Amino acid sequence: MNALRRNVLKGATGAGAVAVAVAAGLITPTRVLAGAPRSAFEAKNLADAMKGMGLPPATDSKDITIKAPDIAENGAVVPVEVTSSIAGTSAIAIIAEKNNTPLVADFEFSGGAQGYVSTRIKMGSTALVRAIVTAGGKTYQAAKEVKVTIGGCGG
Amino acid sequence: MAEPMKIRATMAGDTADIKVLMNHPMETGQRKDAKTGQLVPAHYITEVTATINGAAVLKAGMGGGVSKNPYLGFKVKGAKAGDKVSVSWVDNTGDKRTDETTVG
Amino acid sequence: MKKALLGLVAIGLAGGMSGAIAAPEQDRQEFVNYYTKKYPNVKLDDYVYGALAFDADSKAQYDAIMEFPPFEGELEKGRKMLDTPFNNGKKYADCFPNGGKNIAGNYPYFDDKAGKVVTLHDAINACRVANGEEAYKVSDMKTMGLLSTALRAQSDGMLMNIKVEGAGANAAYEAGKKAFFSRKGQLNFACATCHVQNAGVRLRSELISPAVGHAVHWPVFRGGDNLVTLQNRYEGCYKQVRAVPPAQGSADMNNLEYFHSYLSNGLPMKANVFRK
Numbered sequence: 001m002n003a004l005r006r007n008v009l010k011g012a013t014g015a016g017a018v019a020v021a022v023a024a025g026l027i028t029p030t031r032v033l034a035g036a037p038r039s040a041f042e043a044k045n046l047a048d049a050m051k052g053m054g055l056p057p058a059t060d061s062k063d064i065t066i067k068a069p070d071i072a073e074n075g076a077v078v079p080v081e082v083t084s085s086i087a088g089t090s091a092i093a094i095i096a097e098k099n100n101t102p103l104v105a106d107f108e109f110s111g112g113a114q115g116y117v118s119t120r121i122k123m124g125s126t127a128l129v130r131a132i133v134t135a136g137g138k139t140y141q142a143a144k145e146v147k148v149t150i151g152g153c154g155g
Numbered sequence: 156m157a158e159p160m161k162i163r164a165t166m167a168g169d170t171a172d173i174k175v176l177m178n179h180p181m182e183t184g185q186r187k188d189a190k191t192g193q194l195v196p197a198h199y200i201t202e203v204t205a206t207i208n209g210a211a212v213l214k215a216g217m218g219g220g221v222s223k224n225p226y227l228g229f230k231v232k233g234a235k236a237g238d239k240v241s242v243s244w245v246d247n248t249g250d251k252r253t254d255e256t257t258v259g
Numbered sequence: 260m261k262k263a264l265l266g267l268v269a270i271g272l273a274g275g276m277s278g279a280i281a282a283p284e285q286d287r288q289e290f291v292n293y294y295t296k297k298y299p300n301v302k303l304d305d306y307v308y309g310a311l312a313f314d315a316d317s318k319a320q321y322d323a324i325m326e327f328p329p330f331e332g333e334l335e336k337g338r339k340m341l342d343t344p345f346n347n348g349k350k351y352a353d354c355f356p357n358g359g360k361n362i363a364g365n366y367p368y369f370d371d372k373a374g375k376v377v378t379l380h381d382a383i384n385a386c387r388v389a390n391g392e393e394a395y396k397v398s399d400m401k402t403m404g405l406l407s408t409a410l411r412a413q414s415d416g417m418l419m420n421i422k423v424e425g426a427g428a429n430a431a432y433e434a435g436k437k438a439f440f441s442r443k444g445q446l447n448f449a450c451a452t453c454h455v456q457n458a459g460v461r462l463r464s465e466l467i468s469p470a471v472g473h474a475v476h477w478p479v480f481r482g483g484d485n486l487v488t489l490q491n492r493y494e495g496c497y498k499q500v501r502a503v504p505p506a507q508g509s510a511d512m513n514n515l516e517y518f519h520s521y522l523s524n525g526l527p528m529k530a531n532v533f534r535k
Binding site (some may be wrong): 002036037038041042067076077078079081096099100102103104106107108109110111112113114116117118119120121122 | 170174181182183185201202207210211212213214215216217218219220221222223225226227228230231232233234
Binding site for chain 3 (some may be wrong): 067069070071072073074076077078079081118120149
């Protein structure tokens with residue numbers, strides 16, 4: 001089913017295609033275990049990325065911690081660590097708002113995996129890094145601004 | 156053939172601390188080659204899955220926005236020393252790779 | 260501060276002329292005193308982190324990346340080269356004392372017989388030639404770069420231990436010092452303009468590193484896995500002030516590395532690190 005869904009979405013763009021796919025009964029708007037559909041990774045803005053993931057608008061939560069730099073040393077390698085202490089955290093998505101395709105990665109946890117992920121992302125410009133957490137069927141978020149300057153000297 | 160991943164898995168209390176370094180260019184498809192001016196074709200990992208003793212613990216989707224040679228750190232409660240950790244990735248060209256280690 | 264700054268410039272000039280035997284150690288002390296007086300809150304041991312020692316946010320990113328550095332794969336290529344025997348069956352390890360472990364802090368040294376400074380790169384090439392192989396170009400990152408990186412990695416933590424003994428060594432040291440302090444290029448900058456007078460200060464978005472602690476942490480991998488050796492970086496510095504750089508591996512570059520390395524004596528080697 002997964003492959004079929006991808007074929008359907010292939011070549012089409014954004015939310016429109018998702019809507020068509022939904023109408024065709026190929027995907028449901030709620031999150032399925034297979035993770036975010038590829039279309040979400042191709043979305044050009046935050047709203048479309050959220051729609052692509054089939055997530056409702058998120059509520060702010062203080063129980064999500066984003067560890068990311070204030071000023072990125074290098075936009076090509078920005079360490080980002082997200083910890084969610086919200087009970088029942090089942091997924092974390094990382095979004096860099098101003099990137100051409102804002103959805104960077106999404107992670108689904110099972111079998112004892114904690115609501116924690118550490119990775120390194122690319123950022124094209126100064127932007128909010130947003131963590132979207134799914135827990136108990138609800139969606140939460142937190143954001144942290146990361147400044148990206150053009151460098152290349154240093155030692 | 157894709158280069159092997161490096162996986163480290165250590166216990167911290169009752170939780171396994173798992174760190175993975177994948178060897179992959181993670182080309183977004185939006186970057187131009189400095190010499191030729193041509194777009195470098197997209198080539199990035201789209202999916203990563205991790206299991207402990209065969210049971211799924213993590214399923215990740217990625218876009219081109221993850222840094223070159225992707226790093227992934229996650230924590231699994233209830234794992235034990237000696238458990239088998241297996242990590243697999245698939246990229247947008249269909250290339251794939253699976254590597255294993257045991258929790259130390 | 261101004262007084263100390265003037266004092267250093269004076270050393271630069273006077274040192275170039277005198278060349279007294281105790282001069283190198285005096286110079287190093289003077290550098291250390293200058294920086295530590297200017298930045299009393301930065302520990303000398305942290306100078307091995309370069310500019311990162313002055314910025315906690317940058318250092319935190321460095322730590323996060325060094326946790327599992329993206330250049331591991333590159334380093335492995337270097338290790339393979341280092342462990343591959345020559346056609347005659349001998350290995351690099353046979354050329355160096357202690358099998359090539361904990362030695363990098365002794366380089367560069369002054370070879371009295373040859374009458375010149377020998378860098379680790381030169382020693383690697385000498386090893387190759389002695390075993391019937393061709394020398395590598397010192398500026399070639401894919402061969403010499405990776406190989407020297409792997410060799411230096413075996414000296415991680417060793418204290419820098421540069422010796423300047425005898426007339427020839429002192430002359431080379433003084434030549435390197437002169438290169439460090441003399442202004443060059445269209446911008447009319449000396450190495451010291453940035454890395455002494457303005458160390459710890461921001462030049463646009465860049466925080467400038469102090470010269471003490473420099474030499475122990477090269478080569479670096481920029482932006483993840485782009486290898487840059489120390490003389491590679493010197494070349495970059497020359498170009499940034501719009502000066503024509505001497506060739507990598509030339510006596511000019513080697514003398515500069517000799518002087519520059521001496522300044523880090525006593526600090527632990529931090530081989531193979533991430534830099535932005």
